[in-house]
Amino acid sequence: MNRTLRTPEDLADAGLVSADAVEGLKQVAQKYATALPPVVLHQINSGNDRSALIRQFVPSVSELQTAPQELKDPIGDGTHSPVKGVVHRYPDRVLLMPTLVCPVYCRFCFRREAVGPDGGVLTENQLHDALDYIRRTPAIWEVILTGGDPLILSPRRISEILNALNEIPHVKILRVHTRVPIAAPERIDEDLVGALRATPKSVYVALHCNHAAELSDEARAAIARLAEAGISLLSQSVLLKGVNDSVETLEHLFRELVQLRVKPYYLHQLDLAPGTGHFRVSVERGQSLVKQLRGRLSGLAQPTYMLDIPGGAGKVPLTPNHIETDASGRFAVEAIDGSRSNYNPPRPT
Ligand SMILES: *Cc1c(COP(=O)(O)O)cnc(C)c1O
Ligand code: SF4
Secondary structure, three states: OOOOEOOHHHHHHOOOOOHHHHHHHHHHHHHOOOOEOHHHHHHHHHOOOHHHHHHHHOOOHHHHOOOOOOOOOOOOOHHHOOOOOEEEEEOOEEEEOOEOOOOOOOOOOOOOOOOOOOOOEOOHHHHHHHHHHHHOOOOOOEEEEOOOOHHHOOHHHHHHHHHHHHOOOOOOEEEEEEOHHHHOHHHOOHHHHHHHHOOOOEEEEEEEOOOHHHOOHHHHHHHHHHHHOOOEEEEEEEOOOOOOOOHHHHHHHHHHHHHOOEEEEEEEOOOOOOOOHHHOOOHHHHHHHHHHHHHHOOHHHOOEEEEEEOOOOEEEEOOOOOEEEOOOOOEEEEOOOOOEEEEOOOOOO
């Protein structure tokens, strides 16, 4: 099939859900968007790790179950938005969201109440106001294009935005958060790469990738085109039950990414978005996985395990603690194998 699957009927026709499931999934479809592009469908049909992809992208009636702790705006974007399309939580950097459309809709998406195919593309005026906010706020050193997926826009539109940002002297770093290299790798063409490399500012692309099975031949080639254009590549992953919550799966993912010249940046604790309970992994389990990875994997392949505090207080590391202090200020450190050592350096003079 060579088109994007969007409805429960499409999914049943493709054999991804049973005909009996269609009625229930229509209820899910009223709340949350679905998109399964051809390259992802092909990966599902050809690969070994079908369930890791199906769980991430094929809707399930479990999404209709919402826990009281789950929030429509889990990380408090709304409380830090000075103008439409901008979220300014930390002094030196802002999110700029030119569109809320994505090439694929992750079933655990933290912005699932906002994203969708007819979800906001900023109008000319709104984009103008958003850029104006950045222009008149000299503390902003970095602009993070996110959404939605900014690389779903046409290369011409992306160039317009990058050109406008180029003109702002205090903005030094441009970061793009995207899933396009995985879900629509054909979009990473000469025009798009040209638009990204045309800027004199430092450009980082942060790729959202949760399982090595997402890395189709096409995705790998798209990532290579970005790397060869001199764009620095990072990855962000979400820790997801039934997708990547094993040390072997995470190790394999991070090795593959480093081999593709992508530096694992963050491993996110799942945000409290509605209807995502079936993906939740406990913090204790997350910390245990991260601890095991430390012993198995090169430092190059270690992301930082992060929590975005519900409500909007920002991100903090959940990195397991390896050091304790006693009452007299002496340290005990725990090695990866569980052995303990004293660490009593001379006092700084
Ligand atoms: C996540 C986020 C950022 C980026 O945080 P880093 O730790 O720099 O990756 C910036 N602004 C907002 C509002 C965010 O949610
Ligand atoms: S790509 Fe990102 S914004 Fe889009 S659906 Fe997935 S998690 Fe949400």
